[in-house]
Amino acid sequence: MATKLGPTPVKSPASGGAPTHHGPKGVGEDNKILSQGKWAAWLLAPTVIALGIVIVYPIISAIMMSFQKDAGLDPATGLFTAGGPAGIQNYVNWIAQQCSAPGGGTLACPPGTLGAQFWSATATTFFFTIVTVTLETVLGFWMAMIMARTFKGRSLVRAAVLVPWAIPTAVTAKLWLFIFAFEGIANKLFNTSILWTGSEWPAKWAVIIADVWKTTPFMALLILAGLQMIPAEVYEAAKVDGATAWQRFRMITLPLVKPALMVAVLFRTLDALRMFDLPYILTGGANNTTTLSILVINQIRQGFNAAAALSTITFVIIFLVAFIFVRFLGANVVEQSGATGKGKK
């Protein structure tokens, strides 16, 4: 990172025999550049230290914890004793859904333990991610197209669209909890008597609807930013050439907005994979709406070390998904900016 900050390569004045037009100032310039580097290091230090404390330390600590056993009860005293090293047992337990058996060893986790929910929680998390991100992309695109047009009251529409995004998720979840209550607005409005939070598919849809309502504006804004980068001339030229609206959308809008779109999808996907507060408040994780994050929080109350292993697994899953996005779908924020940097030169 630090080298990127230097405005020009350091070599020029000293190594090059022929001095530049700065001539006599050469040495001073060199010092200045060096001290600039030092300055940069000093200026960056607080950020690096802060990141180290709030990100690197917890991760390392969590990973180290995940290789420890959870405290067990000493039957003689009734007090907890430290568990000692566990190797990769915590990871094996989660992935193979094994729980401690009375009298030592492990057995397949009986229903009612958190261990029994690992794969169903993983499936639920991915199900929510795929469905919500797809819906949000489609709806967000549509909203962005509307907002990109010039019409009376455009700024009002743009502000209004942002409202759901501005409300904290926990508040959103409470609002939807009232809406989806048995005596709530949803049932009154449609004259139905669905137990929204009381059975599997209604509960899942309740979570999806609330999530889409909340995060579509985010998607729409990112896509809108991409749309506004497309010069109007391109459309005009296409119109002159006789392209239909559908052709303009497919051949111009879509390819040109793709970089912004992919970044938006990537962000939302990573976010959705960590989904916690919405299902936690709306359904409490009942009826197969337990996501990996909810499972981690529940496990924290039962044993830190197994929870550390689970959050590391969650981390790896999210990282893999992000990697696949970047590697195969070309959603790369950083590469993009690197390319433009080169272009400037």
Place this chain on the structure above:
Amino acid sequence: MKAKLTATAALMMAGALALSACGGNTSSGTTAGGGDAAANLDGRGPITYVQGKDNNNVVRPLVDKWNAAHPNEKVTFKEQTDQADQQHDDLVQHFQAKDAGYDVMAVDLVWTAEFAARGWLQPLKDKMAIDTAGMLPSTVTGASYQGTLYAAPESSDGGILYYRKDLVPTPPKTWDEMMGMCSIAKANNIGCYAGQFSKYEGLTVNAAEAINSAGGSVLDKDGKPSLNTAEAKTGLENVAKAYADGNIPKEAITYQEEQGRQAFQDGKLLFHRNWPYLYNLATTEGSSTVKDKLGMTALPGTDGPGASSLGGHNVGVSAYSKNKATAADFLKFITSEESQRFFATQGSLAPVLTKLYEDKELVAKLPYLPVLKTSIENAVPRPVTPFYPAVTKAIQENAYSAIKGEKSVDSALSDMQKSIESAGAGS
């Protein structure tokens, strides 16, 4: 190349944020040992009292009163949020940090065993002992772990069966009697019975009540699960059958306390199991349709009053406190008759002292006290176990499936049994 590297780094960061968001709570791993129970027993000086949100403004006046009398041993009140889970996690973090700044704290009944087994709570014996003779026995059991008192009972709570006295001439004493009266509900086109059956802590309360009322128990005396009994089966089956028959309306599977109260106040339920707080709201809220029709009785059992799940809070002293002598005095102050009376009148908190339940003045103000006394006298603390978080999840998960009929009562109970065994088997 460099751009690729930074891209990977940036992604690592993004993922790392996700991880640290999850792992943030888990500050330290091994927690065994706890504080030194023999240290600082004579320490005197200022202390801090930690409790969840003081909704009824009862703690501050009491603390002020204490401070006026003890200028050198002042109590500072630290207020937590009103969310039980957050209070629990906050306490755990301070205990793990061996924080001497948390001297005395309100401990929910169900956390007491966990904190005691971690060695975080000061055993209340010898110099720290308090007088429990006048307290309701079940509240003392709820504050003990393996025969030792670890906290002072501060307030209690028990379930009450509310009924419509305009429709039910004599309240039912047993579950079967109550089910027999469901024909009245049908004739009036309303639901018969509801408790709290949504999948959360309230379901543990209701499921444990059903099992205890039928003569079973979730854990035996040694803290081992005992759900493979005929009594436990009868208990859970009662609820599952009532739900299948429609005696418990189908929407009750989404009820927490508030939704149930709303339905009862709207006149949509004949019988409703809830906590004492319902009484004031149902008799005073403008929208209540049952103001003059509200009857109260003990929860129904097999052949007499049933066994309520005990609620309430205890007050414990941290093993890390530097001023334990002051802390012990403060516990005595909080459990004194005067303070208990103040809790009851000002905050509608059920007292732990037996004699206050017959106090004329209090009963006039809180007419549910006699019924509540029966309830608490027959109450069983929710499973007293250091593995409570795992036990309650095991009960919720399986009772929910059994009530909805997705699983037979037999396999639900056997899964509960196995899950609790596994939790107790250590890591």
